[in-house]
Amino acid sequence: MCNLYSQTKSQDAVRHLFDNMLEQDEDLVDATGNLPPLTDIWPDYPAPIIRHGEGAAWALTMARWGMPTPAKFLEGKRTDKGVTNIRNVGSPHWRRWLGVEHRCLVPFTSFSEIDGRRGAPRNSSVWFALDEDRPLAFFAALRTTWTSVRKLKEGEVTAEIFGFLTCPPNAEVAPIHPKAMPVVLTQPEEWRRWLTAPAEDALKLQRPLPDGMLKIVAEGVREDAV
Template sequence: MRIAPPDHDRLTRLALETVSEAAAEAQEQIVDVTWGIRLALRWLMISGVIKDWHVRQFVEAIGSPIRDAYNPHVEWRSRADVAARFVDFCHQQLGLPCGFGPPQRHRERRWYDEMLDPDTGRAQPWLMCNRYRPGERETIRQHFGAKMWRETNDGPAIVHPKDPGWVVRQVDGALVLDQMTWGFPVVLTGRRGQPLKPKPVNNARMDKLGGFWKRWTGPEHRCLIPAMAYAEAVGPSGEMTTTWLSIRSMPVFAWAGLWRDSEEWGPVYTGVMTDNAPELAHVHDRSPVILAPEDWPTWLSGPADGLAQFDRPWPAADVIVDATPVRWRDGGR
């Protein structure tokens, strides 16, 4: 039942403001459901604005960890919309103008995936490349002139975070082809301080290499990630399709990467990203750092203070854009 405007009091408006702020924050990250938020929800329920099932749904939407490891972007966007609709419903019940108000700008941003910023442990508000085609093992080995480091299975045709993927690194001056898990594990803690399941951080921003990533920017931790194409999600939430990007002049190219040994998953690697070329910004605002063959030695063994020269996109004129009708949620095949 809708409450008449004269029945509004300061506590109800304060409660509405509290849940509105929580819903706005949920557009960007998982929210810590504080006692203040719970008290606000309780007051709105006592006031007859919402029911207990509204509370459960809202708390689930803003505060629970993302469960869908394969399509987290879909779950994330769906939850953010639930939180926004909850606030609109409260406004309607109170006879107030609908709309998310100032936080509307959050809802207009493109949220495609739950990517962790290792500096903060929070989800990043940008999707980095999180699937790519590496190509055949022998083709890769010959292209890079590398020796097999150890015998392994071929791995998937399309690599997703936590999948095994090929990595070229330098050992005693020679290039070797190794297989590692894609994504540095980052272990967060739950509300009670308990360790949560590790999350893969499969991309490192070039402009962040001086922070969290600095310990792995030495030559001993640099690598090349062989790829034939990488994918981006394009389109509105729920209707995103897969766009593949490849390099016209290089059927197999080298994506700048970092690697390390981890206790959780063994050897792991991550790809370095930079701002995209303006001509390709409609696909995504970032792109992998792609290295020309003559730049491989510098990336693998040059001084760390010289890496900034690679903070640039590959020329757009040499990039092939293949926009497919394949839904992103289906794995981008």
């Protein structure tokens, strides 16, 4: 389960990358304000997403990481901290958010998994990126606006929230975390397909990144500050 990632590129870099997908009549509206490098994004932290906006526009906006938890797991609990990783999209809980209006992209530069290798230090993070320069890519994700109590001290809030899809791991991730990895999209045609295609077609993108496309770029640290 990926519960920590980074996004250290500028808003301009995110916009420039997403421009590769835009058609002539489309635009990306930036509502993130002054976005600093985010070297350690944890569950419930605010982070940038790209989602459908008004008319022909797309929106780059902030959302909190963690979709609503299924009700059966909230019995006896006073808060809903959210679900960060979404695997079983066939579940009735998740099917309600598979429409295009709830699909989004999450920009990232690296993501971490807890090191599951024999002899590894407890809770030690291993960071993956497309290469040592940490180029931008996107997670395939779902989003919604939800009212809940995420933290007792905060009380009930209505917030835009997101969680990204996971899939079986590829060759680089499997030795570290054999259960899953995030769904990573690197090509403009994949971004458009995820954001606009019928659910049956879009969900075919819930697949591992091809072997050889990820590198381990850091180990044993709780943020990727490069």
